[in-house]
Amino acid sequence: MYSLVMVVFVASLQHSQRSVPTVPALWATQAQHRWASSLPMNTVVLFVPQQESWVVERMGRFHRILEPGLNFLIPILDKIRYVQSLKEIVIDVPEQSAVSLDNVTLQIDGVLYLRILDPFKASYGVEDPEYAVTQLAQTTMRSELGKLTLDKVFRERETLNTNIVHSINQASDDWGIRCLRYEIKDIHVPPRVKESMQMQVEAERKKRATVLESEGHKEAAINVAEGRKQAQILASEGEKTEQINKAAGEANAVLAKAEAKAKAIRLLSEALAEQNGNAAASLSVAEQYVSAFANLAKESNTILLPSNSGDISGMVTQVCVCCLNCSCVVSREVSWDWAKVFYFI
Numbered sequence: 001m002y003s004l005v006m007v008v009f010v011a012s013l014q015h016s017q018r019s020v021p022t023v024p025a026l027w028a029t030q031a032q033h034r035w036a037s038s039l040p041m042n043t044v045v046l047f048v049p050q051q052e053s054w055v056v057e058r059m060g061r062f063h064r065i066l067e068p069g070l071n072f073l074i075p076i077l078d079k080i081r082y083v084q085s086l087k088e089i090v091i092d093v094p095e096q097s098a099v100s101l102d103n104v105t106l107q108i109d110g111v112l113y114l115r116i117l118d119p120f121k122a123s124y125g126v127e128d129p130e131y132a133v134t135q136l137a138q139t140t141m142r143s144e145l146g147k148l149t150l151d152k153v154f155r156e157r158e159t160l161n162t163n164i165v166h167s168i169n170q171a172s173d174d175w176g177i178r179c180l181r182y183e184i185k186d187i188h189v190p191p192r193v194k195e196s197m198q199m200q201v202e203a204e205r206k207k208r209a210t211v212l213e214s215e216g217h218k219e220a221a222i223n224v225a226e227g228r229k230q231a232q233i234l235a236s237e238g239e240k241t242e243q244i245n246k247a248a249g250e251a252n253a254v255l256a257k258a259e260a261k262a263k264a265i266r267l268l269s270e271a272l273a274e275q276n277g278n279a280a281a282s283l284s285v286a287e288q289y290v291s292a293f294a295n296l297a298k299e300s301n302t303i304l305l306p307s308n309s310g311d312i313s314g315m316v317t318q319v320c321v322c323c324l325n326c327s328c329v330v331s332r333e334v335s336w337d338w339a340k341v342f343y344f345i
Helices: 002-018 119-124 129-145 150-155 157-175 191-272 277-294 312-325 332-344
Strands: 045-048 052-058 061-066 069-072 078-085 089-099 105-116 177-188
Touching (some): 045 052, 078 119, 119 157
């Protein structure tokens, strides 16, 4: 009995060693660093690691998927056909050429992040799921780049990544694979196109500098004109205020002079009403007459003299009559007092 078990175990071991497939070339790239090994042997008692799914076939037909932990298999009848990793897989998409909408040839590469959701579909839905997804990513990338111009490729990079992920997931649902995200690493443009882009950038910067400079001159001119306008307004307001103040001052001066003159006349009237006031007024008028007559020939050679220039008393009487007739300037009482004064002279 023991020898029979040993023969069955050796046969199962030899069968497992003969059925170990070769590792795909895509797994062997250094950029991916993905763990890969040969298929495990059927040793009856198996321990499946965490985040792995082992697909078991019984007599060449799918039997079940081993979950992480302790599992038992029947030798010879059961065979581990596929080992699928449930971790997130990173695939480096090789560089490829694509033509944009404006007929510019670009060299572009990227990184693809995916995860196996259904080990059964990933094992039996496609021969090499990772290679299929990589080819799908390349074709989708070329298709999406053909819809955009060169300028939009750089501006809408995030949108481009989202569209590629959406297109990949639509085709990879039958493979049990979910594309999590896609990132474009580098975009290389031809040297001549790169020089043209550099010239365009410089021209755009010069244009913006010219526009900013013209806007600065415009704002400066507006500020100067606004300043002149405000200065003229303030000057006119100041001149207006000055004229108002000057007019008010002149009016106040006229009023002050009139009040002073009225007060002087009032005081003179009171003085004339006192004793010997008439004689004092006559003396003052006579002195002013003599002083004025003495200055007649000082300013001009032509002199017009009255016929009775030597009659001082007659001149004083004429002044009396004039003061009596000027009742519109002074009050009647004051004019009458002056008339009395000059009459008695």
